[in-house]
Amino acid sequence: MAQEKILLVEDEKLIRWSLANRLSKEGYVVVEVDRGSEVLKVLEEQEIDLMLLDYRLPDTDGIQVLKTVGPKFRDLPVIMMTAYSTVESAIEAMKLGAFDYLNKPFEIDELLVTIQKALETTSLKRELSRYRRAQEERFGLGNLVGRNPKISEVFELVRKIAASSATTILLQGESGTGKDLLANAIHYASDRAKKPFMNITCSALPETLLESELFGHEKGAFTDAKTSKKGLFELADGGTVFLDEVGEIGPNLQSKLLRFLEDRTFKRVGGTVDIKVEVRIVAATNVNLEQAVAEGRFRKDLYYRLKVIPIFLPPLRERPEDIPLLVKYFIDHFNREFKKNTRGVSHAAMQALLEYPWPGNVRELKNLVERVMILENKEIIDVPDLPREILGQEPSRPAEQTFNLPPGGIVLEDVEKSLLEQALKRTGGNQTRAARLLGLTRDTLRYRLKKFELE
Ligand SMILES: Nc1ncnc2c1ncn2[C@@H]1O[C@H](COP(=O)(O)OP(=O)(O)OP(=O)(O)O)[C@@H](O)[C@H]1O
Ligand SMILES: [Mg+2]
Structure with missing residues (x-):
């Protein structure tokens, strides 16, 4: 286990010596200073895990030290020690973020327990804030x-x-x-x-x-x-x-x-x-x-x-312009996760992704990218790498299907208009896919939509 480093700020030599001695025996590394003006320098130069701070110091007092150090080293647990205890100073020290406050003379065992508690609390706090930062990053608006x-x-x-x-x-x-x-x-x-x-x-x-x-x-x-x-x-x-x-x-x-x-x-x-x-x-x-x-x-x-x-x-089918962005985002994501080097999707494959209606929305797209990247170690994902259901079927030809003319006849334009409406409805208004369903080019579809005032 890494040894924890304690900064001991105490001007009385004898107390400093005996504390340092005992703390070293307990396995801590102790850095000693005898005045407040040196505290900041030590904290900036070394990684200190905890500070033991005497209240009465030759050049200043513990409260002043807390005031200067506290805002810069928020995570540093501080234990104050004093021989001149007043309730006010204790309250002020705690307000300024001190972990605890001990009255001299104290039992060194009591100090050891307090140190341990402070170190544990701080490490839990750090873990929690690391977890939160990870969550914030994961779910950040970015x-x-x-x-x-x-x-x-x-x-x-x-x-x-x-x-x-x-x-x-x-x-x-x-x-x-x-x-x-x-x-x-x-x-x-x-x-x-x-x-x-x-x-x-x-x-x-x-x-x-x-x-x-x-x-x-x-x-x-x-x-x-x-x-x-x-x-x-x-x-x-x-x-x-x-x-x-x-x-x-x-x-x-x-x-x-x-x-x-x-x-x-x-x-x-x-x-x-x-x-x-x-x-x-x-x-x-x-x-x-x-x-x-x-x-x-x-x-x-x-x-x-x-x-x-x-x-x-x-739904995703109503925002096809997001598909390329999401594909890129998920490729980057799984490159990192699986340590792969996929660079992108071919033009034709992207076309197929744009035309698919994505009933499972972004989740389905994410799963698809994941599956293809696991199964097909490709630099560029191409049409044959995509699962069949994405590619869809060609529209059925009239030869395979008979439309029965009603006995009284029908107005052909009504049939056409109704089919156009159905195709648009099914594709959520996506003209490229609607055209495909009807075996038309997008321009022809547009022309007919205009003709029937369906645009
Ligand atoms: N705009 C987006 N940008 C990046 N990732 C997205 C986006 N939308 C959804 N995702 C990802 O798609 C997946 C599915 O999203 P999520 O679980 O939030 O859907 P949901 O609406 O809660 O679905 P359900 O109703 O089934 O619970 C998640 O992995 C999510 O991170
Ligand atoms: Mg959900």
Whole structure:
């Protein structure tokens, strides 16, 4: 194990000597200074893990040292030692970020325990902040790829929301459009980032279990409740709770959630005390909630409560211009992950990717890039490397299919118009793919769309 380095700031020779001696025996490396003016220099030159700071120093006092050093070395745990203890100075030292405060004379064993605690706490804090930084990097706004106007609008909105005090957000969009990603981005870009982000998939649990996960429960609330337990809303206080697949919540819990959203107050299951928390709720759904409301499966009032700020993520087929960007982004990502050297996609392969309707949206695209990069160690991904379903079938020829003329006849132009409409609908308005479905060139399709005033 690496030896931890302690900076000992103490002017009384005898105390300094005996402390240094004992600390070295315990396996610490000790750096000694006898006045405040040297502290900063040592900290700047060496990697110090902890500082033992005497209050009374010949040139200054410990509080002044804390004031100059504290802002520059936030992560450095400081233990103050003093023979002239006053409550005020102790309070001030703690306010300035000292880890603890010991009155001389103290037992050296007491000091050793305090040092250990301080070092452990600091290393936990560092680990946590490393983890947070990794999460922030992973879910930072910089990782949202897209330049389609609608998706850019969404990203802009996310930026604004993150910085705002908005407390309830509803993300709607088909599966794989990036709802999870956005929920994380909203949290990690906000000043809540240092507080918890808790995430639960509402469809994954039976209603009663979900209720106690969200609200917590008291001991004895139900047979298995052997102890009381905090729910997500309590655990995430100050942070964000992501309710995924919120459309799947049962009617009973819907009304409880509604009550909670109104004033952020709830009772644990089996509890009598009102608990108030401050959490941001990001809810997501890939079912059409409006339709669920119309069909009586989802409470209207809850729907309106949730969609204070609605965000709609458009499906990938409606933003084909994002496909090349995403492909590049995922190739870079998997190059790093798999240590590969794929450079890109051939023009023809990109054409096929642009024409495919992506029912699984960005997730399907990401999985495809991953699969091709694992299976086909190619510098440039080409058409034969793509799976069959991407390439699609050629449109069927009339010879293989008979259209029956109704007995009374039909207006050919109506048939044509109807087929054009169907093709556009199926491809989400993508003219290139609609043309392909009809065996036309894009220009011919355009011409006919104009003719039928379908543009
Ligand atoms: N705009 C984007 N830029 C970069 N990556 C994206 C983007 N949108 C989605 N992704 C990636 O695509 C994958 C699927 O996204 P995500 O899990 O957020 O979808 P979802 O909407 O939550 O889907 P579901 O409804 O199935 O839960 C993730 O790996 C995500 O990181
Ligand atoms: Mg999701």
